[in-house]
Amino acid sequence: MKLSRKGELPLLEKIRKRLSRKTRAVLTGIGDDAAVLRPGRRGKLLASTDMMLEGVHFDLGLVTPRQLGFKLLSVNVSDIYAMGGRPAFALLGIAVPGDTDEKFIEKFLDGVEEACNRYKVSVVGGDVSSSKKGMAFSATLIGYVEKPLKRSGARAGHGIYVTGTLGESACGLELLKRIAHHVEFETPVEMPLKWRFMEPLLRRHLMPDARRPGAWSKRASALIDVSDGLLIDLTRLCAESNAGARIYAGRIPLSKELIAVSMALGRDPLGFALSGGEDYELLFTVPGESRIRGATRVGEITASGMSIVHEDGTERAFGPEGYQHFK
Amino acid sequence: MKLSRKGELPLLEKIRKRLSRKTRAVLTGIGDDAAVLRPGRRGKLLASTDMMLEGVHFDLGLVTPRQLGFKLLSVNVSDIYAMGGRPAFALLGIAVPGDTDEKFIEKFLDGVEEACNRYKVSVVGGDVSSSKKGMAFSATLIGYVEKPLKRSGARAGHGIYVTGTLGESACGLELLKRIAHHVEFETPVEMPLKWRFMEPLLRRHLMPDARRPGAWSKRASALIDVSDGLLIDLTRLCAESNAGARIYAGRIPLSKELIAVSMALGRDPLGFALSGGEDYELLFTVPGESRIRGATRVGEITASGMSIVHEDGTERAFGPEGYQHFK
Known part of the structure; x- marks a missing residue:
């Protein structure tokens, strides 16, 4: 079914059900104005963001939605590792045209979930929007580090x-x-x-x-x-x-x-x-x-x-x- | 001058020069793989993200680039205020077509800077990319809160x-x-x-x-x-x-x-x-x-x-x- 027939609320609910995970560090996850997170007892915070745009970073003829979701997380986790840190939280931005099929999003979320499990990351928030032409995704990763490697x-x-x-x-x-x-x-x-x-x-x-x-x-x-x-x-x-x-x-x-x-x-x-x-x-x-x-x-x-x-x-x-x- | 004649590096350098601000809480800002931030001594972290897409959230015929930059920050700061919190750090995502004029970005950054001054927010990172068609912006705000208002x-x-x-x-x-x-x-x-x-x-x-x-x-x-x-x-x-x-x-x-x-x-x-x-x-x-x-x-x-x-x-x-x- 096309997303345009259901509106964004069912999609937000689906993301919340599938990806929101209560951990000791996630005090409030998806579903409020902002996520509430527990800062590490020792150590510092890391934050990094990356976008993936159709026609620039990916071509839908050459990549599956599951691969897209996985890669979006991976490239951002890589930035946290590249500071010698440990990834902990992710915020997602998903903008797709209204005629996108629901199954596409399902599979995209499969990939995101797979990456979250692999890297032990909790999705704590995000933004879902329609786009006029082409898909745009963004992810922000927040993590911890004791001694940053610059x-x-x-x-x-x-x-x-x-x-x-x-x-x-x-x-x-x-x-x-x-x-x-x-x-x-x-x-x-x-x-x-x-x-x-x-x-x-x-x-x-x-x-x-x-x-x-x-x-x-x-x-x-x-x-x-x-x-x-x-x-x-x-x-x-x-x-x-x-x-x-x-x-x-x-x-x-x-x-x-x-x-x-x-x-x-x-x-x-x-x-x-x-x-x-x-x-x-x-x-x-x-x-x-x-x-x-x-x-x-x-x-x-x-x-x-x-x-x-x-x-x-x-x-x-x-x-x-x-x-x-x-x- | 069109962005496509200069490449992304001069643009990144410009953003870094204009918006990066060393504060006691920003240990490493723009320019590394991830920002390094000092967690609050007491209190919890807040994180929120929002996208703004051309043709969906704005129409370039009806808004100036300075207004766009200001609004991108404002709507995200609003989410932090809506948890009873205090905004502190921002990460930006900027994706524009290669034929975008440099002056457009200058004015967009004017608006971002104005908002950063007003809300006392430091830009600590981001991602700059070309887009195939239409502009896409994202911002992630990170802040502090003592007692979140859910x-x-x-x-x-x-x-x-x-x-x-x-x-x-x-x-x-x-x-x-x-x-x-x-x-x-x-x-x-x-x-x-x-x-x-x-x-x-x-x-x-x-x-x-x-x-x-x-x-x-x-x-x-x-x-x-x-x-x-x-x-x-x-x-x-x-x-x-x-x-x-x-x-x-x-x-x-x-x-x-x-x-x-x-x-x-x-x-x-x-x-x-x-x-x-x-x-x-x-x-x-x-x-x-x-x-x-x-x-x-x-x-x-x-x-x-x-x-x-x-x-x-x-x-x-x-x-x-x-x-x-x-x-």
Whole structure:
């Protein structure tokens, strides 16, 4: 049934029933003018917000509503993790056209719920509205932190590390577009690719997990999540730290799936890893030399200038080559 | 200059410079993955979010960017006041098409800044994005409260009060549309109205002030702000309180400006006052009989049923006849 036949009140009631959770910290959840929350006994508060817009952040032909709901929470939780914090509460903004089917919202809420369970987050409020054209979602995450890990603590000589592997989300999106194109024009898919190579890349793009900081966070001097691409996010970290960086192309962690799919698409896997956004891995710096479980050392902080050393030994300067809105 | 020529980074930098304010409570503001905030020593946290969408909540032909920015903050601050709280921090979401002029954003930020000064709110974070079509804004307000005033505390016999006067915002919008129509079709304006009657109504719609609860808040049993209309918001308060209400048409506070303009428009002022939204007055209940400075007693809480007593003495039931999205 279309939302326009029922009005917003039944939708608000549904969200309240499904997502409102009384915990010790949620004194008043969805259903009043504002949520009432218990502040942590020790520690500080974290707050972050992100929007997702149709046609800009997602294309309804390439993503399911459940994936959308999950991703909306994940990208915001990632910002809380990127401060070394613990997510606790979420406020949602949902604006969709009146002819949106109720089932779409059901599945969107499935995804939100799945993410809330995974990250132990309670939805405590939000706003539901009709939109004239296109969907717009927003989420605000509130969390706690004892000792915030900012972008600004990196100093010359500190090692630069990144968790997991990079470039998969951007490559997954490219793959998804290529598949959609094949389906639309009924051309045979000519990519010699096995599903087990494609699946992790598609999943990374459609339902990314936020990375919780590991034991290394106690020693980290600066931290940011890779949301817009390694080069742009490293540039941001260095700008806040008043420092530079040198990274090594040969050390950027690439998965075998990324390499296989990039080759099949005729694209450079390193390009995805350096400039592709939405991986939501953590990029951090640590004083001294050390091996860190679950993370790869990709370079070191310098006094100034941003550069990358290629495998043939040549060193080239780089700017913030990631995704920028309005460009 | 169009935003698309500069990218999002200069815009983010501008917002940071203009709106970021270091206070004792803002440990890290705009510019990191999340804001770091000091929790209140005593008291609880409040959090609330609202969206404003082009074509749904505003029409760029009828509102200036400065008014938009001011109103975005005001409507969210109103939710914090409606819990008996004190606003402290704001997170903004700004999504506009790439061909939006930089000056538009400048003026939008003027309005945000004006509201931040008025309500003593610090912008601590946000998200800036391009949109494909139409503008979308969101704000999340975080505040403090010692003793939250919820919607659920009203009991049979408590008096129902409302601050200020009602219906002005809706009547102001109607007036604005009528003027725009006259201008568009170059028909002479035939409304025999003086500017001093029109101005307060237009202002109420375009740049509404959030009402801070008065000394009465210590005695209030339930509180909500009138954002969608008296009848719908009173219905919400009663639903949460498991109670009913009887109000008296003759006691609804109407300004002389509302009466004059409604008559010129050929509309019923009481209709605006009962079902018009966006007045952002406070609607509250208080045990016992008493006069309250700055507020009018409009009826009383009953055991069940919602009804209005007209001036001829007839009593009629009413439902939630306010603005509902998707309907």
